[in-house]
Amino acid sequence: MTSIQTVGMLSIWNKGDPMGAIIAFLYGITSYLVFFVTFLYAIGFVTGVVVPKTIDTGTVVPASEALVINLLLMSIFAIQHSVMARKQFKQWWTRLVPKSVERSTYVLFSSLALILLCGEWRPMPAVIWQVDDPQIAMAVTALSFVGFLLVLSSTFLINHFELFGLHQVTSNLAGSPMPTPRFRTPLYYKFVRHPLYLGFIIAFWAAPVMTVGHLLFAAVTSAYIVIGILLEERDLIDMFGDEYRRYKDRVSMLVPWRRSAG
16 A cells, blocks of 8 residues: 555545544444444353354364364454554554544454354364253353453443444544543452453353363463453553552452552
8 A cells, every 4th residue: 555545545534524534433333333243142152142153053073173273263363352452553553544443443353353253163062061950050151141241341430432442433523632541440440450351251161061162262262361461461551650550569460359568
């Protein structure tokens, strides 16, 4: 792409251009809707409820083939999710995509990577454990839903609409600047630094029937979450400095217990 083509593409989204702001807003809304539908499907995919294809259904292939495909799918999601979230990538990316739609584009790409994972996942049906008591099995499934609820509610505690790009495109449409980020620790964040990620871990591991495929998914995503936290906290320290360092010393990462201030 030449510099002239790049300038032409960016001019479509220009903050001073009302039509560009409307296009950016519609793009942000579309990205959010794609995310929301994908997130709901992913809940069913993991819990095995309602959706036509789950983590334990689909075409069964040899275990080695399933392992390679599933690891590749999770790697695609992890690389996209991590690389596009880094400050250095954002600085390069916003030369091509305006800042107002940078987050919406991240959300859209993440959703597409998750759609690919759910659609192409290969089941590995050998059972590791199974809860036979129906009431206990129902309670375990309910715990998984609680995990997903913790994920969603955590996003609203910080800023759901900014996290998923709607705040940015709305501010751009209104011609108002985005507010300066403030460090806050509402509700869950007083007990663990990453309740959103804790919710995912609970949701992925609370399974009344744990197959090899589900175990692979839970283990790899949990490892990725820990790596992602380390990368994210490096960015948070760059952004908030000593304020975040003190928070990190005071509050645990994922397990809700408080450290000694000393």
